[in-house]
Amino acid sequence: MKTVIAKIFLFTIILAAIGSCKKDVYPEEIQFLVIDSFSRQPISGATINLYKVWQHPIKIGDNSKKGDWFPEYGRKHMTETQVGFTDEYGRVTFKQEHKKYLYILPSAQAEGYQLSNIDTLAKISKKKVDNAVYTIAMRPMIKATFVLKSKMPGLDKDSVVFSSSGKEIIAHGKNIDERLEVLVSNSIEPYATIWYGGIIYRNGKKVTLCHYVVAYPNDTNVFNINIDI
DSSP, X not given: OHHHHHHHHHHHHHHHHHXXXXXXXXXXXXXXXXXXXXXXXXXXXXXXXXEEEEEEEEEOSOOOOTTOSSOOTTEEEEEEEEEEEOOTTSEEEEEOOXXXXXXXXXXXXXXTBXXXXXXXXXXXXXXXXXXXXXXXXXXXXXXXXXXXEOSSOOOTTOEEEEEETTEEEEEESXXXXXXXXXXXXXXXXXXXXXXXXXXXXXXXXEEEEEEXXXXXXXXXXXXXXEOOO
16 A cells, blocks of 8 residues: 555656646747837738747767857757748747757848847746737837938939949930939947948039948938039
8 A cells, every 4th residue: 555655646646747847948939019119010921930949859978169158068958940931910920840949039020120139038937928928029120211312413424333232223315314212221329321422424524423322210311412513
Protein backbone atom coordinates (compact mmCIF):
# COMPACT_ATOMS: atom_id res chain seq x y z
CA MET A 1 0.00 0.00 0.00
CA LYS A 2 2.81 2.35 0.91
CA THR A 3 4.47 1.58 -2.42
CA VAL A 4 1.29 2.48 -4.32
CA ILE A 5 0.92 5.75 -2.39
CA ALA A 6 4.57 6.59 -3.05
CA LYS A 7 4.13 5.94 -6.78
CA ILE A 8 1.00 8.09 -6.90
CA PHE A 9 2.82 10.90 -5.07
CA LEU A 10 5.79 10.67 -7.47
CA PHE A 11 3.47 10.66 -10.49
CA THR A 12 1.70 13.78 -9.16
CA ILE A 13 5.04 15.58 -8.79
CA ILE A 14 6.03 14.66 -12.35
CA LEU A 15 2.72 15.94 -13.74
CA ALA A 16 3.10 19.20 -11.82
CA ALA A 17 6.63 19.62 -13.17
CA ILE A 18 5.49 19.00 -16.73
CA GLY A 19 2.61 21.45 -16.29
CA SER A 20 4.94 24.12 -14.99
CA CYS A 21 7.34 23.60 -17.92
CA LYS A 22 4.58 24.11 -20.45
CA LYS A 23 3.86 27.57 -19.07
CA ASP A 24 7.43 28.65 -19.62
CA VAL A 25 7.09 28.93 -23.40
CA TYR A 26 5.65 31.36 -25.88
CA PRO A 27 1.88 31.08 -26.46
CA GLU A 28 0.32 29.08 -29.26
CA GLU A 29 -0.34 32.33 -31.12
CA ILE A 30 1.51 35.64 -31.23
CA GLN A 31 -0.47 38.60 -32.54
CA PHE A 32 0.91 41.85 -33.93
CA LEU A 33 -0.72 45.19 -34.72
CA VAL A 34 1.16 47.51 -37.10
CA ILE A 35 0.24 51.20 -36.99
CA ASP A 36 1.39 54.55 -38.34
CA SER A 37 3.42 56.26 -35.62
CA PHE A 38 1.90 59.68 -36.45
CA SER A 39 -1.73 58.98 -37.32
CA ARG A 40 -1.97 55.82 -35.16
CA GLN A 41 -3.96 54.25 -38.00
CA PRO A 42 -3.43 50.56 -38.92
CA ILE A 43 -1.11 49.69 -41.80
CA SER A 44 -2.40 46.95 -44.08
CA GLY A 45 -0.11 44.82 -46.24
CA ALA A 46 2.88 45.21 -43.94
CA THR A 47 5.36 42.33 -43.89
CA ILE A 48 6.27 40.98 -40.45
CA ASN A 49 9.36 38.79 -40.05
CA LEU A 50 10.00 36.76 -36.91
CA TYR A 51 13.54 35.52 -36.31
CA LYS A 52 13.48 32.90 -33.56
CA VAL A 53 16.28 31.23 -31.65
CA TRP A 54 15.91 28.14 -29.50
CA GLN A 55 18.11 25.48 -27.97
CA HIS A 56 18.69 22.04 -29.39
CA PRO A 57 17.20 19.58 -26.89
CA ILE A 58 20.35 17.43 -26.82
CA LYS A 59 23.70 18.48 -25.39
CA ILE A 60 26.27 17.96 -28.13
CA GLY A 61 29.30 19.74 -26.73
CA ASP A 62 30.33 23.33 -26.19
CA ASN A 63 28.85 25.28 -29.10
CA SER A 64 28.97 28.72 -27.57
CA LYS A 65 31.04 31.47 -29.12
CA LYS A 66 32.52 34.60 -27.69
CA GLY A 67 29.94 37.38 -27.79
CA ASP A 68 26.90 35.10 -27.96
CA TRP A 69 23.76 36.69 -26.55
CA PHE A 70 22.92 33.51 -24.66
CA PRO A 71 26.16 31.53 -24.18
CA GLU A 72 24.61 28.38 -22.78
CA TYR A 73 27.32 25.75 -22.93
CA GLY A 74 26.59 22.33 -24.34
CA ARG A 75 23.54 23.14 -26.43
CA LYS A 76 23.48 24.18 -30.05
CA HIS A 77 21.37 27.20 -30.94
CA MET A 78 18.77 26.56 -33.62
CA THR A 79 17.10 29.30 -35.68
CA GLU A 80 13.92 29.59 -37.70
CA THR A 81 11.93 32.35 -39.37
CA GLN A 82 8.27 33.11 -39.94
CA VAL A 83 6.78 35.64 -42.36
CA GLY A 84 3.26 37.09 -42.28
CA PHE A 85 1.28 40.00 -43.72
CA THR A 86 -1.09 42.35 -41.92
CA ASP A 87 -4.76 42.42 -42.88
CA GLU A 88 -6.90 45.50 -43.53
CA TYR A 89 -6.95 46.15 -39.78
CA GLY A 90 -3.15 46.05 -39.51
CA ARG A 91 -3.16 42.70 -37.68
CA VAL A 92 -1.34 39.43 -38.25
CA THR A 93 -1.26 36.24 -36.17
CA PHE A 94 1.52 33.67 -36.05
CA LYS A 95 0.98 30.08 -34.93
CA GLN A 96 3.75 28.89 -32.61
CA GLU A 97 5.18 25.52 -31.75
CA HIS A 98 5.68 24.78 -28.08
CA LYS A 99 9.39 25.51 -27.95
CA LYS A 100 11.27 27.35 -25.27
CA TYR A 101 12.57 30.09 -27.52
CA LEU A 102 15.50 32.02 -26.10
CA TYR A 103 14.24 35.10 -27.92
CA ILE A 104 12.12 36.21 -30.85
CA LEU A 105 13.11 39.23 -32.96
CA PRO A 106 10.20 40.83 -34.87
CA SER A 107 10.78 43.30 -37.71
CA ALA A 108 8.35 45.06 -40.04
CA GLN A 109 8.40 46.43 -43.59
CA ALA A 110 5.73 48.45 -45.40
CA GLU A 111 5.68 50.55 -48.55
CA GLY A 112 6.16 54.23 -47.74
CA TYR A 113 7.42 53.50 -44.24
CA GLN A 114 10.83 53.31 -42.67
CA LEU A 115 12.16 50.01 -41.38
CA SER A 116 11.04 49.40 -37.83
CA ASN A 117 13.53 49.08 -35.00
CA ILE A 118 14.08 45.43 -34.20
CA ASP A 119 13.04 44.65 -30.65
CA THR A 120 13.31 41.45 -28.64
CA LEU A 121 10.27 39.67 -27.27
CA ALA A 122 11.51 38.44 -23.91
CA LYS A 123 10.58 34.95 -22.78
CA ILE A 124 7.52 35.47 -20.61
CA SER A 125 4.88 33.33 -18.96
CA LYS A 126 2.27 31.84 -21.28
CA LYS A 127 -0.44 32.94 -18.87
CA LYS A 128 0.44 36.61 -19.25
CA VAL A 129 0.53 36.73 -23.04
CA ASP A 130 -2.54 34.78 -24.08
CA ASN A 131 -4.67 37.11 -26.26
CA ALA A 132 -2.02 39.85 -25.93
CA VAL A 133 -1.23 41.97 -29.00
CA TYR A 134 2.24 43.39 -29.67
CA THR A 135 2.08 46.80 -31.36
CA ILE A 136 4.69 47.91 -33.90
CA ALA A 137 4.57 51.64 -34.70
CA MET A 138 6.21 52.48 -38.03
CA ARG A 139 7.40 55.92 -39.02
CA PRO A 140 6.27 57.06 -42.47
CA MET A 141 9.00 58.09 -44.86
CA ILE A 142 9.36 61.81 -45.46
CA LYS A 143 7.97 62.99 -48.80
CA ALA A 144 9.50 65.88 -50.70
CA THR A 145 8.49 67.38 -54.05
CA PHE A 146 10.85 69.34 -56.29
CA VAL A 147 9.16 71.70 -58.74
CA LEU A 148 11.33 72.55 -61.77
CA LYS A 149 9.86 75.59 -63.44
CA SER A 150 11.01 78.25 -65.88
CA LYS A 151 9.55 81.72 -65.53
CA MET A 152 10.96 82.95 -68.82
CA PRO A 153 10.72 81.08 -72.14
CA GLY A 154 13.92 79.61 -73.50
CA LEU A 155 14.74 77.60 -76.61
CA ASP A 156 13.17 74.42 -77.91
CA LYS A 157 16.50 72.62 -77.54
CA ASP A 158 16.84 73.52 -73.81
CA SER A 159 16.94 70.67 -71.31
CA VAL A 160 17.26 69.93 -67.61
CA VAL A 161 18.61 66.76 -65.98
CA PHE A 162 17.64 66.67 -62.30
CA SER A 163 18.09 63.92 -59.71
CA SER A 164 17.59 63.31 -56.00
CA SER A 165 17.46 60.26 -53.74
CA GLY A 166 18.00 57.80 -56.56
CA LYS A 167 15.32 59.25 -58.84
CA GLU A 168 15.87 61.30 -61.99
CA ILE A 169 13.84 63.46 -64.33
CA ILE A 170 14.77 64.85 -67.77
CA ALA A 171 12.80 67.76 -69.21
CA HIS A 172 13.05 69.44 -72.62
CA GLY A 173 11.69 72.57 -74.26
CA LYS A 174 11.53 76.31 -73.87
CA ASN A 175 8.83 76.22 -71.18
CA ILE A 176 9.62 73.67 -68.49
CA ASP A 177 7.25 72.81 -65.65
CA GLU A 178 8.04 69.38 -64.13
CA ARG A 179 7.89 67.70 -60.72
CA LEU A 180 10.00 65.07 -59.01
CA GLU A 181 8.66 63.39 -55.86
CA VAL A 182 10.96 61.45 -53.53
CA LEU A 183 10.60 59.52 -50.28
CA VAL A 184 13.44 59.53 -47.77
CA SER A 185 14.15 58.24 -44.27
CA ASN A 186 15.38 60.06 -41.20
CA SER A 187 17.21 58.18 -38.47
CA ILE A 188 18.16 60.31 -35.48
CA GLU A 189 17.21 63.87 -36.39
CA PRO A 190 13.52 64.89 -36.54
CA TYR A 191 14.05 65.98 -40.16
CA ALA A 192 15.74 64.72 -43.32
CA THR A 193 18.52 66.35 -45.32
CA ILE A 194 17.85 65.71 -49.01
CA TRP A 195 20.59 66.33 -51.54
CA TYR A 196 19.85 67.06 -55.16
CA GLY A 197 21.85 67.71 -58.30
CA GLY A 198 21.32 68.58 -61.93
CA ILE A 199 22.54 70.13 -65.14
CA ILE A 200 20.64 72.98 -66.80
CA TYR A 201 21.11 73.79 -70.50
CA ARG A 202 19.29 77.04 -71.07
CA ASN A 203 19.56 79.65 -73.85
CA GLY A 204 22.96 78.36 -74.87
CA LYS A 205 24.31 78.35 -71.29
CA LYS A 206 25.07 75.54 -68.86
CA VAL A 207 24.76 75.50 -65.07
CA THR A 208 25.42 72.63 -62.66
CA LEU A 209 23.27 72.23 -59.53
CA CYS A 210 24.42 70.63 -56.28
CA HIS A 211 22.68 71.51 -53.02
CA TYR A 212 20.30 70.19 -50.35
CA VAL A 213 16.99 70.92 -48.70
CA VAL A 214 15.60 70.05 -45.27
CA ALA A 215 12.28 68.19 -45.11
CA TYR A 216 10.09 67.39 -42.11
CA PRO A 217 7.64 64.56 -41.34
CA ASN A 218 3.98 65.31 -42.00
CA ASP A 219 4.80 68.51 -43.90
CA THR A 220 4.17 69.46 -47.53
CA ASN A 221 7.91 69.84 -48.28
CA VAL A 222 7.55 71.46 -51.71
CA PHE A 223 10.76 73.02 -53.08
CA ASN A 224 10.82 75.27 -56.13
CA ILE A 225 13.90 74.98 -58.33
CA ASN A 226 14.32 77.98 -60.64
CA ILE A 227 15.90 76.72 -63.84
CA ASP A 228 16.27 80.09 -65.54
CA ILE A 229 19.87 81.09 -66.19
